[in-house]
Amino acid sequence: MNKDGWCDCFVVLERKRKRSKERDIGRERETKRESDMALPCSSIMTRSVWSYNLESEFELIRSVIALYPFISMDTEFPGVVFQSHPAFRQPQNNYAVMKANVDGMHLIQVGLTLSDSHGNLPTFGTSNRFIWEFNFCEFDVTRHPHAPHSIALLQRQGIDFDKNRKYGVSIVRFAELMMLSGLLCNNNIQWIVFHSAYDFGYMVKILSQRFFYMQPFLPPNLYDFLQLVKFFFGYRVYDVKHLIRFCPNLHGGLDRVSEYLGLDNSARKSHHAGSDSLVTLHVFNKIKTLYFNTEMDLPKHAGVVYDLGMP
Template sequence: MSCNKRQSNNPSLTLKSRKLYFHQPNPTPLIISSRFRTLICRSPFAVSCVNRTHRLSAMTDHQLTPPQIFIVNVWSDNLEEQFKEIKKIVKDYPLIAMDTEFPGVVFKPPPVELYNKSIQEQQYKTVACNVDRLKVIQVGFALMNDAGELPDNRVWQFNFHFDLDLDANAKASIDLLKSCNIEFEHHKTRGIRMSDFGSLLTTSGLVCTEDVTWITYHSSYDFAYVLRTMILKPLPLQEVEFVVLVKDLFPVTFDVKLIAEQCAFDRRILEVRTGGLQKLASIVHVPRYGTQHQAGSDALLTGQTYLAIKRRCIKVGEPQGQREWESIQQDVVNNMYGLAKIPTICQTLLYL
C-alpha cells in the first residue's frame, strides 16, 4: 500500500482505489454530520461497500477494530507522562505489539568477522554492526488485551532524536520515511534521547516479566534497537549472548513471521514468506489504521494480525485447533526471524 499524502489542515474526502479515505489532523477524531453521513450511505457506491463488508465479515472471525484509532505521538516533552500512563494500564493490556523505524542498513561487518560463521551468525553480525552505529527513529507500542482491544483506542508512537545532517543513514530509507510523513524537522528539535527512553522502559513494568507478551514481525532489528536504549553500550559480540539477553528482558515473545511459517492449516498464510507484513495482514483480512512505515501503525497491524491468525487457527482446526495453536507457539516462542533458534542457543551454551 502506498503511503498517504501529507495531511492538510482541513478534513478532505477523496476517492482512491474504490475506498473512502478521510484525512484529519491527529489527534482530533473524525466527526461526520448526520446529513453528510446520510448522503454517503444512500449512494450506490456506499451500498456496494456495505455489501462487501458483510461478505468480509462472513469470511473471517476477526473482529475489526473501531475506526477511530488515536496514535499518540510521544516526544521528549511528554515522554515521562506517557510512560506513567502505560505503566498504569499494562496489567489490563498485557499483549504489546512492537515495531521500529530506523535509517536503513548502512554498514557491513568486516569479512574477518563473517569467516566460518553460520548464516544466522552472519545476519546477527550485520544487525549488531548497524544498530551499534545508527540511531532508531521511531518505536511503536500497541498494548492490547486477549480480545484485541486497545486502551481507549490508543497506540503509542515514540519519536527519537535524529538529525539528518549528522546521523548516518541510507538515503533510500530516509526518502521512504519522508514519503510516509515522518517529520524529521521535529525529530531534530523535539526527539527523545535514547537514554531517557531506555531508563523509563526499564522501570515501566513492561520488561523482565512473564506477565507481558511481546508481538513482533521479523524482530531482530526491533529488539536490537530497543535493547540498545536500555544497555547504552554496543550489543554483545556473540549471537548467543544477544539472544539470551533479549530473553532475560523480554521473557515471552512471538515473531509473527515465524508463526506464519508454521500455519499448515492455511496454505495462503503458509506461502507468505517474502510478501511482508502488509500482504500477510491482507490475507487474514486485517485493515490498516494510520500510515504504513510509521511505527505506531505497523505495531498495531502486527498485533491485530497475530490475533487474527490465532483465531483462524483455533477455528479452522476444531476440535484440535487450540492444541495446534499451542504447538505453534511452543515452536516459535522467543525466537527471532533470521537468527538461531532457542534450542540451538541452549546447546551452544552447554559448551561456553
C-alpha cells in the same frame, strides 16, 4: 562486565520492577472492555510521544499494563547500510550484519500497542482506542549513517526529522522509563513482533547501554544477544514472521500478509512505528485464530527471533 557485575545489575533492575509493580496496585481499572477488532480504524488514535509528554505517557501505560499485557512492538530506523551475502544466511552471519548496522545507527521511532487477550485496546474512559508512538532525537540526517532510500521513504510517509531533533525523546530517558514502567523483565507480558531482529537489536542496544553501562554496541556474539533479549523481554516473545512459516500460503512482509488475511488497513500510516505495531497485533490475532487452535500450538514457537533463532 564480569559475572558479579551482571548479577548486581539484574538485582537492581528486579528491585526497580517490583517497586514499579507495587505502585500500580490500587490503580483504577477500566470498565469499558468492548472489542476494538470490529471498530473502524478511525476510532484508534496514535498517542505521539515527545520529550515534553514522555513521563505522562509512561504513567498512562503503567496504569493499564496489568489489564493489557499483550504488547506488539515495531521500530523505525535509518535503513540498512551493510548488506548480507546470499551465500551466508546462517543465524550467526545474520547477526553480524544486523550488529554492524545497529551499532552504527540511531533509532528513529518505537511503536507500542497494548491489548488484552481478546484484542481490546486501552480506552481511558473515552470512545477511542489508543496506541503509542515514541519519537527520538538522536538521529541527525545530515551527519549520521543511513540508507538514503529508507530516509526518503520515511519522509514521504510524513516523518519530520527536524522535529524529531528538536522535540524528540532522549534514548537514555526512554530506557529508564521503559524499565520503571513494568514493560520489561515482566513474565506476565507477551511480546508480539514482526521480523524482529532489528527491533530487538536497537532495544537491546539502548537498554544495555543504560543499565549495564556497556558501550553503545551489541554483544559480539549471537548467544549473548539472545540472552539479553530473553532477560529484558522474557520467554513469551512471538515473531509473526516466524509463525507464518507454519501458515499455508502466508509469506512476505507485513503489508502482504495483512492483505492476504483480509485485514482493513485503510487508515494505516505505513512505515510509522505506532501504526505498524497495531497491524502486527491484528495479524497475530488473526493467524492465532486461523492456524494455532490448540493450547500448545503457539507456545512451542515462543522465543524465536526470525533469522536469528532462539536462546
